Amino acid sequence: MTVTVFGIPNCDTVRKARRFLDDNAIDYDFHDVREQPLPLETLQTWLKQVDRNTLINKRSTSWRELSDAEKELLDDAIAIQLLQRFPTLMKRPVLLQQDKLLVGFKSAEWQQAFGL
Template sequence: MITLYGIKNCDTVKKARKWLEQHNINYRFHDFREDGLQQSQVEDWISKLDWETVLNKRSTSFRQLSDEQKNNLNADTVAGLLTENPTLIKRPLVENGTALFVGFNDKQWQSIFAE
């Protein structure tokens, strides 16, 4: 089963959900804010993708972090920060069985979800 993680009012997440629905791909949507996150889950994502891939440094939430928080980010500290502030996670994040990827790109998704 495909799980799409994100925030329901995020434009990119909306595009991704619409794309999945248009292609008749069943998925489960997990809203970071409403459904929450477990740190162990975030740690698993980081172990598979690298923390710098999971962290959205372009987000408003990232810009609002203190300089100290930004300067002290590393593989050991980022999971706790992402769990506490899930809007720092790049969206959408998709689990498809054992595969894990972030972001939405129509061409990339066509190859990932080739029928």
């Protein structure tokens, strides 16, 4: 089973998620979205699985720094552009388990996803 965690290493929630995977002996790859920005195709695929409001962290500093115009005009295309420009705008972590996508870390949800 291929598992990839997308996020930034210094994010507390990402650290909790990685600790969960380590504690449960689940192998995974980590993708630092600051070091390796997400390709257009990846974001397009994700937005077919989850709503842009799920993927964008509206409590983040990056969101608060956007202009009102950028926030008001938010559609999928603009969301993709913003996520590519500001990777920290993404709600973290994003877990990709084969074709299943989980956004954010909720222990119970992850336990269910891994059958624990």
